[in-house]
Amino acid sequence: MKKRTPVSAIMSKNVITLSSTDDLMLAEKLFKKEKIRHIPVVSGLAIKGMLSYTDLLRISFADATDEEETDVDTVVYNMFTIDQVMAKNLVTVNATATIKEVAEILAKKEFHALPVVDNNKLVGIVTTTDLINYLIAQF
Numbered sequence: 752m753k754k755r756t757p758v759s760a761i762m763s764k765n766v767i768t769l770s771s772t773d774d775l776m777l778a779e780k781l782f783k784k785e786k787i788r789h790i791p792v793v794s795g796l797a798i799k800g801m802l803s804y805t806d807l808l809r810i811s812f813a814d815a816t817d818e819e820e821t822d823v824d825t826v827v828y829n830m831f832t833i834d835q836v837m838a839k840n841l842v843t844v845n846a847t848a849t850i851k852e853v854a855e856i857l858a859k860k861e862f863h864a865l866p867v868v869d870n871n872k873l874v875g876i877v878t879t880t881d882l883i884n885y886l887i888a889q890f
Contacts, residue, residue, distance in 0.1 A: 758853045759846040761885045762867050762875035764768060768793045775828035775836065778802055779811075789864035796872040800837035801864065806861050810836060828872060843868040846875065854882055 767785055769778055769792050781790060784805045792800040811827045842864045844853055852863060857879055869876035 754851065756850045757846060757874065758844060758848050758850055758871075758877050759821075761850060761883070762846070762877040764875045766791060766876050767874060768873070770794065771799060771832065771834045771837075773833055775807065775831060775833060776825060778833065779807055779828070779859045789858060789876060791866050791873055791876060792833055793873055797867060798843065798866050798873045799839065800834070800839045801841055801866065802833060802837040803862075803864070806836050806838070808875070814881060818858060836837070837861070841866060844877070845869050852880070853877055857882065 767781055767787065767790055769781070769790050771792055771794065778790060782788065788804045789797050790802045792802055803836050810831060811821045833837060840862065842856060842862075844856070846867050846869050848867075855866060857863065866873055
């Protein structure tokens, strides 16, 4: 295992993002369709926050309903905006941060994804799943 491997080697570069003007129904559809758990919220190229599938579960029945049933969630989602639900005080890393540094941050914090930002521009996202897959590949 290389000690200085940058996070850019394992991060997702084609990041699905939301704008704060999008609605929570779109967010839920993206989570389910793309099979992801975290979506950065951006304004232009700058990151404003992070929305997780867990954030939606806290305010809705998103996981309890099937993919075709939207009535219950629609009512709840119309009561909130993405800005109200997303995490705003983000920890970010840049693409040259080492995988070890990222692992240390994720091990100490209570979240499972880090936006990767260079020059105030979102360039990727790294998750605990990315770290686990990296470790598995080492064996």
